[in-house]
Amino acid sequence: MQIEFLGATREVTGSKFLITTKGGKRILLDCGMYQGKGLETDELNRNLGFDPKEIDFLILSHAHIDHSGLVPYIYKLGFRGSIISTSATRSLCQYMLIDSAFIQESDTSRYNKKAIQQRLQTASPLYTEEDARKCMGLFITSEFNHKFYINDNIAVCFYTTGHMLGAACTYLEIKENGKITRIAYTGDIGRQHSYLLPTPENFPQCDYLITESTYGSRIHEPEEDAQNLLLQTVYNTCVEKRGKLIIPSFAVGRCQEILYVLNQLYNEHKLPSIKVFVDSPLAINATGVFLAHTEYLNDNVRRTMLYDDDPFSFNNVTYIRDVEKSKALNKYRKPCIIISASGMLEAGRVKHHVANNIMKPQNTILIVGYCSPTTLGARIQEKGLRHISIFGNQIAVRADIKSIEAFSGHGDYREMIKYLRCQDPDKIKNIFLVHGEYQTQLQYKQHLQESGFRNIIIPEVKDKYVLQEQEAVRI
Numbered sequence: 001m002q003i004e005f006l007g008a009t010r011e012v013t014g015s016k017f018l019i020t021t022k023g024g025k026r027i028l029l030d031c032g033m034y035q036g037k038g039l040e041t042d043e044l045n046r047n048l049g050f051d052p053k054e055i056d057f058l059i060l061s062h063a064h065i066d067h068s069g070l071v072p073y074i075y076k077l078g079f080r081g082s083i084i085s086t087s088a089t090r091s092l093c094q095y096m097l098i099d100s101a102f103i104q105e106s107d108t109s110r111y112n113k114k115a116i117q118q119r120l121q122t123a124s125p126l127y128t129e130e131d132a133r134k135c136m137g138l139f140i141t142s143e144f145n146h147k148f149y150i151n152d153n154i155a156v157c158f159y160t161t162g163h164m165l166g167a168a169c170t171y172l173e174i175k176e177n178g179k180i181t182r183i184a185y186t187g188d189i190g191r192q193h194s195y196l197l198p199t200p201e202n203f204p205q206c207d208y209l210i211t212e213s214t215y216g217s218r219i220h221e222p223e224e225d226a227q228n229l230l231l232q233t234v235y236n237t238c239v240e241k242r243g244k245l246i247i248p249s250f251a252v253g254r255c256q257e258i259l260y261v262l263n264q265l266y267n268e269h270k271l272p273s274i275k276v277f278v279d280s281p282l283a284i285n286a287t288g289v290f291l292a293h294t295e296y297l298n299d300n301v302r303r304t305m306l307y308d309d310d311p312f313s314f315n316n317v318t319y320i321r322d323v324e325k326s327k328a329l330n331k332y333r334k335p336c337i338i339i340s341a342s343g344m345l346e347a348g349r350v351k352h353h354v355a356n357n358i359m360k361p362q363n364t365i366l367i368v369g370y371c372s373p374t375t376l377g378a379r380i381q382e383k384g385l386r387h388i389s390i391f392g393n394q395i396a397v398r399a400d401i402k403s404i405e406a407f408s409g410h411g412d413y414r415e416m417i418k419y420l421r422c423q424d425p426d427k428i429k430n431i432f433l434v435h436g437e438y439q440t441q442l443q444y445k446q447h448l449q450e451s452g453f454r455n456i457i458i459p460e461v462k463d464k465y466v467l468q469e470q471e472a473v474r475i
């Protein structure tokens with residue numbers, strides 16, 4: 001059997017790992033989109049490194065676009081295998097892939113307008129809404145802790161990682177020549193204590209481990225501080241400065257977490273009486289999925305729901321779908337909170353809100369998630385920044401730029417190592433580090449080694465390894 005690393009190698013987007021068994025079955029672990037690299041991104045996404053028609057099974061760890069965003073693209077290119085995921089991942093993909101298709105189509109039509117004027121060649125979108133709708137027919141869902149056989153020789157079992165609704169560690173048992181090889185792919189690993197999700201769950205001993213490393217060199221603030229830090233920022237911006245608090249947020253997961261915390265503060269009468277606008281149609285749809293899949297939420301949320309049946313909303317919250325109503329927020333003069341996507345400020349309505357508010361000192365832009373280094377979300381956090389280019393315009397930076405890392409959906413290195421302690425390091429033949437910046441991965445490798453883990457590999461893109469009796473061999 002061999003494994004090829006086709007994305008999220010020494011970087012955090014584009015997760016794609018291809019296992020080919022001796023019997024010729026091809027199992028793709030995640031099919032994520034590259035994001036945040038400007039013009040380079042499109043080319044990276046179009047050059048997959050495999051023929052989609054030859055893939056038998058695609059197993060999705062979770063619905064984030066950097067793990068699922070190319071599913072409609074491979075469908076368009078002829079993939080007709082089975083997509084295996086948890087039911088929450090499927091439900092979220094239904095909205096997220098259509099939203100992604102909408103972004104592809106509108107970006108392309110904007111580009112083509114310019115291209116026609118400048119007599120350049122026009123482009124076609126990576127995929128369309130129709131591709132996104134049709135690929136949904138290929139899903140087969142399974143729940144956590146339920147081992148099932150996808151053919152005579154391959155068994156799959158999902159274990160919760162607490163990273164987002166339905167996010168799973170994929171545990172594979174693959175039989176070749178009568179011998180079983182056990183491969184675990186953690187996907188993204190959540191926090192030990194999340195506001196919404198359960199603690200990452202132990203998974204059985206594996207022979208090969210593929211694991212993320214996003215925060216492999218960092219320690220987060222304690223999670224109990226997140227609520228206080230958020231409340232302080234709300235008071236400072238909306239009460240003391242009478243300004244607007246703009247929170248760029250992933251529409252799925254982070255947005256619901258922020259709303260849940262605000263809802264708690266509201267229930268405890270701690271939140272000042274200001275409007276909270278959730279300006280993202282995708283966030284609204286995703287919140288509906290959270291409410292429909294409460295079995296995936298942790299006990300605290302379920303306890304809250306005994307007396308508060310919608311823990312993601314309260315009297316002051318207004319959900320905005322309509323574009324005109326989104327634009328009208330510009331004219332709203334009172335202090336308020338605007339939560340809008342995308343989290344890394346790469347696209348979406350929040351980019352407009354930042355462009356319209358960053359020049360005013362009474363406002364605050366609050367970053368609540370990881371931003372990969374080339375994105376606007378990362379650039380905006382540079383110390384001493386005086387001007388920033390948004391939509392091609394140079395805009396003065398006078399608003400406060402703050403960040404709260406404790407809302408991260410990814411565990412820090414101590415949390416990840418605590419989770420991986422369910423494994424006996426001596427029984428793992430190799431650990432492959434993926435989904436992390438290279439310098440971070442080097443530090444994480446060291447932390448893992450200090451904790452007794454060995455034979456750690458940081459693959460480069462298109463690296464291929466044969467998984468055999470002993471350690472994996474690069475070919």
Ligand SMILES: [Zn+2]
Nearest residue numbers: 062064163188
């Ligand atoms: Zn994720």
